[in-house]
Amino acid sequence: xxxQAMDTMGKEEGAPxxxxxxxxxxxxxxxxxxxDAGDFIEAxxxxxxxxxxxxxxxxxxxxxxxxxxxxxxxxxxxRAPTLKRKAILLAxxxxxxxxxxxxxxxxxxxxxxxxxxxxxxxxxxxxxxxIFNYPTLTWADMGVIGWLVDGAAIMNQxxxxxxxxxxxxxxxxxxxxxxxxxxxxxxxxLLTMMSHGTDAQKAMVQDAVDRWWWxxxxxxxxxxxxxxxxxxxxxxxxxxISNDDLRQKFIDATAEQAKILGVTxxxxxxxxxxxRDHYDFGAIDWNEFWQVVGGxxxxxxxxxAARVKAWDDGAWVREAALAHAAKQxxxxxxx
Amino acid sequence: xxxxxxxxxxxxxxxxxxxxxxxxxxPLWEVFVRSKAGxxxxxxxxxxxxxxxxxxxLARDVYTRxxxxxxxxxxxxxxxxxxxxxxxxxxxxxxxDKVYRHPTFYELPKALDHM
Numbered sequence: 001x002x003x004q005a006m007d008t009m010g011k012e013e014g015a016p017x018x019x020x021x022x023x024x025x026x027x028x029x030x031x032x033x034x035x036d037a038g039d040f041i042e043a044x045x046x047x048x049x050x051x052x053x054x055x056x057x058x059x060x061x062x063x064x065x066x067x068x069x070x071x072x073x074x075x076x077x078x079r080a081p082t083l084k085r086k087a088i089l090l091a092x093x094x095x096x097x098x099x100x101x102x103x104x105x106x107x108x109x110x111x112x113x114x115x116x117x118x119x120x121x122x123x124x125x126x127x128x129x130x131i132f133n134y135p136t137l138t139w140a141d142m143g144v145i146g147w148l149v150d151g152a153a154i155m156n157q158x159x160x161x162x163x164x165x166x167x168x169x170x171x172x173x174x175x176x177x178x179x180x181x182x183x184x185x186x187x188x189x190l191l192t193m194m195s196h197g198t199d200a201q202k203a204m205v206q207d208a209v210d211r212w213w214w215x216x217x218x219x220x221x222x223x224x225x226x227x228x229x230x231x232x233x234x235x236x237x238x239x240x241i242s243n244d245d246l247r248q249k250f251i252d253a254t255a256e257q258a259k260i261l262g263v264t265x266x267x268x269x270x271x272x273x274x275x276r277d278h279y280d281f282g283a284i285d286w287n288e289f290w291q292v293v294g295g296x297x298x299x300x301x302x303x304x305a306a307r308v309k310a311w312d313d314g315a316w317v318r319e320a321a322l323a324h325a326a327k328q329x330x331x332x333x334x335x
Numbered sequence: 336x337x338x339x340x341x342x343x344x345x346x347x348x349x350x351x352x353x354x355x356x357x358x359x360x361x362p363l364w365e366v367f368v369r370s371k372a373g374x375x376x377x378x379x380x381x382x383x384x385x386x387x388x389x390x391x392x393l394a395r396d397v398y399t400r401x402x403x404x405x406x407x408x409x410x411x412x413x414x415x416x417x418x419x420x421x422x423x424x425x426x427x428x429x430x431x432d433k434v435y436r437h438p439t440f441y442e443l444p445k446a447l448d449h450m
Contacts, residue, residue, distance in 0.1 A: 042420065098397050101382060101397050105380055105381045105382065108381075115359075178400075318385075319359065321386070322359065322385050325385040325386035325389075
């Protein structure tokens with residue numbers, strides 16, 4: 001999901017330096033004490049370089065995911081079945097843009113510029129969530145993205161509202177408040193098709209669920225045993241709940257929702273385990289996950305190309321707006 | 336105590352010693368929203384815009400999509416002067432022991448009834 005960043009960054013990168021001055025050690029001690037006390041860290045407060053780097057990486061990947069996440073859904077705005085569904089989809093895509101902007105602003109508080117962040121995305125250096133590299137083939141995909149993808153996002157994002165880095169936590173509070181409509185509209189759209197739709201429409205919903213289920217549960221990132229940076233992030237209060245715990249929580253909730261919807265989740269091993277008080281589920285194809293993260297998913301190239309084209313095509317608008325602002329300035333001073 | 340321009344505080348640009356290499360980047364603005372009549376404007380975030388009109392327009396689109404506001408202020412981030420976070424303790428802690436500035440410091444007879 002949006003915190004896949006921490007799993008895809010090598011253990012070495014940004015690791016704390018061994019040699020440090022006495023001054024830095026004193027800062028480090030004060031910082032650690034504040035983290036342990038559950039204090040929030042603000043932008044200008046002293047922070048370890050590794051903490052800063054980890055946050056830039058995570059927040060920017062999160063922002064990129066919101067921005068690239070508009071593309072699969074934007075695909076269906078002009079083909080929404082009714083005016084009501086089109087208005088809902090437009091509002092949702094607009095929200096994703098807003099979420100991206102809140103998050104870019106939070107990342108910028110750490111001393112990186114918006115253009116540097118965009119450069120990293122457009123050059124392919126920065127990652128975004130693997131989920132957005134899958135295609136949206138039918139209208140039912142819009143509902144399923146709301147139900148499963150946004151559902152997984154919410155489960156991951158709610159604990160981030162208590163992230164130790166305050167500007168990120170504040171952005172997450174705002175995002176979570178807005179996001180719950182995304183999941184509910186998705187489920188409602190699917191429920192409408194499942195309870196009033198034709199057989200073909202019901203089959204379309206089932207097909208979408210079949211395609212999105214496994215990529216959705218991969219959003220929580222690799223298993224805890226293969227998540228090398230989790231421990232440090234937990235200690236820092238950047239990450240609050242482990243990948244596997246969040247995944248289990250999501251599967252437990254979703255398996256019950258699928259019953260209400262009347263769809264089958266494409267996992268023959270999925271069954272309630274009374275002893276564990278959780279659903280058991282089948283093996284996840286992590287090869288597919290790493291392939292998509294590595295750039296070889298079904299739509300990686302298409303997504304990035306669309307994003308770069310939008311940015312390049314908009315260059316003259318950005319320049320014209322600045323030129324206009326510069327022209328207005330002397331007029332105002334003279335007035 | 337040397338006040339720090341808020342752009343440094345918020346964007347952390349100077350703190351890093353590496354101002355943006357992109358001269359064409361739209362300037363940063365801070366957004367303040369009055370959620371309803373009778374309340375203060377409250378800081379709610381920042382955004383990039385080329386000029387004040389655009390900043391107001393974008394602030395409306397980005398921060399008030401669900402009727403969160405009845406009025407919006409924007410100001411260039413580099414126009415704000417803020418207290419220095421490094422001096423936080425020496426600046427604000429001296430108020431800690433002045434409890435006599437609060438009404439609860441004074442114990443009065445019950446007969447006075449909510450003075």
